[in-house]
Amino acid sequence: MIGLIRVFTAKDNEVLQSHGEMIQKHFGISVLSRSIPDQPLGIYDDESEMAAIPKIVELGIELEKEGCRLLIISCAADPGIQELRGRVSIPVIGGGSSASLVARALGEPVGLMGITEGVPPVMKDVLGDLIVGYNRPEGVTNTTDLLTDEGRRMALEGARSLVNKGAKAIVFACTGFATISFADVIRKELQIPVIDPVESEGLIAANFYKQTD
Amino acid sequence: MIGLIRVFTAKDNEVLQSHGEMIQKHFGISVLSRSIPDQPLGIYDDESEMAAIPKIVELGIELEKEGCRLLIISCAADPGIQELRGRVSIPVIGGGSSASLVARALGEPVGLMGITEGVPPVMKDVLGDLIVGYNRPEGVTNTTDLLTDEGRRMALEGARSLVNKGAKAIVFACTGFATISFADVIRKELQIPVIDPVESEGLIAANFYKQTD
Secondary structure, X not given: XXXXXXXXXXXXXXXXXXXXXXXXXHHOOOXXXXXXXXXXXXXXXXXXXXXXXXXXXXXXXHHHHOXXXXXXXXXXXXXXXXHXXXXXXXXXXXXXXXXXXXXXXXXXXXXXEOOOOOOOHHHHHXXXXXXXXXXXXXXXXXXHHHHOHHHHXXXXXXXXXXXXXXXXXXXXXXXXXXXXXXXXXXXXXXXXXXXXHHHHHHHHHHHHHHHHO | OEEEEEOOOOOOHHHHHHHHHHHHHHHXXXXXXXXXXXXXXXXXXXXXXXXXXXXXXXXXXXXXXOOOOEEEEOOOOOOOXXXXXXXXXXXXXXXXXXXXXXXXXXXXXXXEEOOOOXXXXXXXXXXXXXXXXXXXXXXXXXXXXXXXXXXXHHHHHHHHHHHHOOOOEEEEOOOHHHHOOHHHHHHHHHOOOEEOHHHHHHHHHHHHHHHHO
């Protein structure tokens, strides 16, 4: 079993399970999802990240005790990944590092998209010179905005503007697009590869998890 | 279809197809394998690499013309990857970069193994501080040596010595181990993950290829 950490306090079970279910469906591995306590808004600045890290570490330690053989921190910023790696004896995979490294293997210029102010440092570090730009769709500040026709239209416009800047692939710099399967929309409309943190962490996690079955 | 470039002149069809067949079997994508002309010994020093690069580029251009939608340079050194990327309009995946980036996503200290003098620069660049050591099994200078009981014993010893140095995973710095499925031997005997360039290039290539079916 793989343990998956959501870095916010999930309001309901459907939201909690969404990343894990996508990974189970795509890669055929069982996932146990848990979310950190008392942070309904998740991580949105340095302070909230500092508050989340010890909770992420504690949750990871628990998940290892409960029998998980690999952990995923399901967030594009890889919050607490070094801290957790230092505290458990099983591998820890991060959404941001996985997506960036998978994108780097493609070797093409990429456009990044997100719904927050900037690009997580881990993604900037790995992708560096391959980044042609970052787009935050106009009027979109949370994943709910992406559920409207207008939100989707603006997000698709954003992806198109990155292609016009020379991007040969789109990398999502947040996991919010995964929940609404926005990668498939871009693939269909723009016919280019999309690298999604949830898909990427699943790809990498499954690759390692399946080796020692 | 994916085009796969072998960076030596294959003596027979079985040898030519071996990497492609492994990728087809593991990832369910069709692969067309070709080898560069007039280099039966492949790439073994700077001069032979310089000789190979224009042939790799030419072969890649041909494979794109024949309808391939993605190319693989199936070698741990990624020879000619930048040159080829500059000449075709489809993605080019390298064995060395794919293996290193997949290993980096695991985030654990790794031991590298190969049958040549040193580690390909592309792998050193990506893995850097994660490398605990490089092992070339004693008495093993080509893949044929790995087919003997003694060769396999020495290679397994080599892997074990890297684990003793702190490696949590083994990364193959050449594709020669793939042909003999040596990754499975290490996984079974040492119970640790193994990152093989042929498996990794297949994982990455399939991930992108399947997006735009």
